Amino acid sequence: MNEATKAIIKSTAPVLKKHGEDITSVMYGVLFERHPEAKDLFKDAAPDQYKKLANMVYAYAANIDNLGSLQKGIDKVAKIHVDTSILPEHYPWVGEALLEAIRQVLGDAATDEVMDAWTEAYGFLAEVFIAREKELYIAS
Numbered sequence: 001m002n003e004a005t006k007a008i009i010k011s012t013a014p015v016l017k018k019h020g021e022d023i024t025s026v027m028y029g030v031l032f033e034r035h036p037e038a039k040d041l042f043k044d045a046a047p048d049q050y051k052k053l054a055n056m057v058y059a060y061a062a063n064i065d066n067l068g069s070l071q072k073g074i075d076k077v078a079k080i081h082v083d084t085s086i087l088p089e090h091y092p093w094v095g096e097a098l099l100e101a102i103r104q105v106l107g108d109a110a111t112d113e114v115m116d117a118w119t120e121a122y123g124f125l126a127e128v129f130i131a132r133e134k135e136l137y138i139a140s
């Protein structure tokens with residue numbers, strides 16, 4: 001991710017924080033509508049899990065220039081994902097839904113430039129999770 005992309009992502013952080021609940025509800029609405037099979041993965045999730053994902057997306061945007069500060073949180077979530085049998089092929093499902101939620105929440109501010117930056121940034125984060133989860137699956 002280059003510096004220009006990071007700057008765009010960071011500039012969206014305050015809006016994402018403000019509209020965390022909208023992001024959450026749009027995201028899961030889109031996810032379960034397009035991929036009903038994902039419901040099964042979430043069947044034992046705590047009711048507040050939904051908020052946690054939106055919080056992490058915000059934290060990622062706010063700390064995109066200091067990703068080391070997220071490492072502990074990423075490790076913790078990766079373990080939970082592995083316990084829930086989350087696989088690499090599930091990441092595009094969440095990505096699609098998250099990008100749609102960001103597009104709706106940002107409204108007119110969701111320019112092509114902003115959406116391209118988020119597409120790249122989500123892909124980057126997904127790769128970080130997938131790599132960590134692969135290590136955990138191999139070790140288990």
Ligand code: HEM
Nearest residue numbers: 041042044045046052053056077084086090091094125126
């Ligand atoms: C970059 C993308 C993702 C982020 C930022 C993310 C973030 C999180 C967070 C913060 C939690 C809560 C952990 C806790 O309880 O402390 C969580 C749990 C969970 N995630 Fe993800 N996640 C991502 C991708 C995915 C994908 C692709 C799936 C599968 C479609 C998924 C399914 C779940 C499930 C089922 C739980 C709850 C597990 C349980 O408590 O039973 N996540 N995720």
